[in-house]
Amino acid sequence: MSYANVRFKRSNCFDPTPIIPCCIPSFVEKFIDEDVDIRTKSGDVIRGIITNVNQDECYICIVVPELISPFVASKLIVLDGNQVESISALVDGDTTCI
Numbered sequence: 001m002s003y004a005n006v007r008f009k010r011s012n013c014f015d016p017t018p019i020i021p022c023c024i025p026s027f028v029e030k031f032i033d034e035d036v037d038i039r040t041k042s043g044d045v046i047r048g049i050i051t052n053v054n055q056d057e058c059y060i061c062i063v064v065p066e067l068i069s070p071f072v073a074s075k076l077i078v079l080d081g082n083q084v085e086s087i088s089a090l091v092d093g094d095t096t097c098i
Helices: 026-032
Strands: 002-009 037-039 045-054 059-064 075-080 082-090
Touching: 026 045, 026 082, 037 059, 045 075
Parallel strands: none
Antiparallel strands: 002 082, 037 045, 037 082, 045 059, 059 075
């Protein structure tokens, strides 16, 4: 297994709805049900599993698993798609750009 860090430029994004300016790249949907690290524009890192990507309403749902020690229950994070800086994920085999 190798580690891939995927970055994208927002200036290359097409926004079909000017009311909700959003740009979640279509390749992010390939990471649904995968364990990922997401870095936000504020520098926070969220490690969890992407469960849903909604292009129309501009959000990504991430489930952060529970911790055993110290005990922290699992939680669902709904992240504004415009706040995503980069997504990192473990990949098998082909590591060409998605």
